[in-house]
Structures are given as structure tokens and as C-alpha cells.
Amino acid sequence: MSMEDILKVLASSRQTGNAPQSQNADPMADLVGSLLGGPKSQASQQNNGLGNMMGMLEMFMGGAGNNTNTSQSAATNDPIMMLLQPYVAKLAEKVNIPNSIAMIVVSYVVHKLLAHHPTSGRDSSAFNLDDMIQQLGSGQLDNKFVENSGLVPDLSKKTGLDEDTTNQAIQAAIALLGQNLISK
Numbered sequence: 587m588s589m590e591d592i593l594k595v596l597a598s599s600r601q602t603g604n605a606p607q608s609q610n611a612d613p614m615a616d617l618v619g620s621l622l623g624g625p626k627s628q629a630s631q632q633n634n635g636l637g638n639m640m641g642m643l644e645m646f647m648g649g650a651g652n653n654t655n656t657s658q659s660a661a662t663n664d665p666i667m668m669l670l671q672p673y674v675a676k677l678a679e680k681v682n683i684p685n686s687i688a689m690i691v692v693s694y695v696v697h698k699l700l701a702h703h704p705t706s707g708r709d710s711s712a713f714n715l716d717d718m719i720q721q722l723g724s725g726q727l728d729n730k731f732v733e734n735s736g737l738v739p740d741l742s743k744k745t746g747l748d749e750d751t752t753n754q755a756i757q758a759a760i761a762l763l764g765q766n767l768i769s770k
Contacts (some may be wrong), residue, residue, distance in 0.1 A: 589669040590697070593766035597719065601702050636706055641668050643697040647744055649692055670696060673762050680762075681755045687745050688755070694741050695759040699767075712737060722764040732756050 610642035646667065670692045701708035702715040713735040721727050732738060732753055742752040 589673070589763070590766040592669070592765060593699070596699060597767045598701050598736055636700070636703060640668050640706060641699060643693045643700075646693045647697065651706060667693075670699070673759065676762055677755065677759050678713070680758045681751065682703050683751065683755060687747065690745050691741065691752075691755045691759050692763070694737075694744065695756060695763060698737065699763065718760065718764065722761070723768045727757060727760060729753075729757070732760070 643666070667689070670689065673692045674685055674688045677683070677692055678685045681688070697708075698712055699715065700706055701710040701712070713731065717767075718731060719728070721731060737756055738749050738753050741747075741756060742749050745752065745755075747755065
């Protein structure tokens with residue numbers, strides 16, 4: 587399993603428009619549950635799988651008063667964070683930021699993307715995922731998309747980057763991750 591698989595399931599959930607009728611038919615829960623080592627067939631484990639993944643991303647992003655250094659060291663061996671590693675190096679190089687900051691940016695963007703899954707239990711109102719997918723499919727993400735989302739000031743506070751660099755980093759991370767949302 588890879589981050590690409592998770593993002594493709596996210597895109598598929600947007601096409602169906604709703605959460606699955608049966609909890610046992612939730613492919614996101616199956617993927618995340620298998621990643622976290624839980625049984626795939628138990629609905630309670632499945633629902634906790636995406637929640638656990640979102641929680642790990644939140645912890646790493648420094649939410650809820652967590653110490654970022656502790657979060658970063660805990661993430662080193664976490665299977666979810668390992669899925670993000672290929673994107674981190676590319677983003678760090680593209681935007682010329684340290685890998686530790688790139689990891690926070692990628693975690694943040696993935697968290698915002700996964701919040702759009704019907705079973706995430708998170709607020710997905712920061713931006714319109716369908717509009718983002720459509721823009722990426724046309725080959726260009728409108729600069730106003732990120733600016734209007736409110737993501738820049740929030741992530742700028744978390745990383746200490748200025749807002750211009752944060753905007754570039756978010757745009758680049760969305761472009762890197764978004765290709766998996768539009769490729770079928």
C-alpha cells in the first residue's frame with residue numbers, strides 16, 4: 587500500500603458522493619486499517635483507522651500543544667509518516683526548505699485532503715476538493731485557490747515560514763499529492 591492508494595480511494599469517495607452504505611465496504615478503512623495493522627473486517631477498527639491516521643498527522647503538525655520535536659521523533663518509525671517521505675524530499679528540494687518543515691507541510695496538506703473523506707470525522711470546509719481536483723486535471727492550480735482557503739496563515743504559524751514561502755510550499759505539495767487524485 588502507498589500514499590497513492592489512499593489518495594485514489596479519497597478521489598473515488600468523492601465520485602460516489604457519500605460514505606459507503608456498509609461500514610464493511612469502506613475501502614479507506616480497509617487501507618488505513620491494514621496500514622495500522624488492524625483487522626480489516628471489524629467496523630469499529632475501520633472507523634478508528636482513519637481517525638488514528640488523522641490523529642497522527644495532527645500530532646506531527648504540532649496541534650493540541652504537542653512538542654514538535656517529540657512529534658517528529660515519534661513520526662520517524664510511524665508507517666503513515668513513512669508513506670509521506672517520498673513527497674517530503676521532493677517538496678524540500680522544490681521550495682528550498684528543510685526536510686523537517688517539508689514534512690510538516692506534507693502532513694498538513696494530506697490531513698486537509700483526508701478531511702474530505704466521508705468517514706474522517708474532520709472539518710473539510712477549508713477548500714473545495716472537487717474544485718481542486720478539476721483544476722489539477724486541467725494542469726494548473728489557480729493561485730487564488732490556496733490564498734482563499736485560509737491554509738496559508740494557519741500553516742505559516744505552525745512552521746514559522748513567511749506567508750509567501752508557505753503559499754509556495756502548499757501549492758507545490760498539492761501539486762505533488764494531487765497528481766494521485768487525478769490519475770486513475
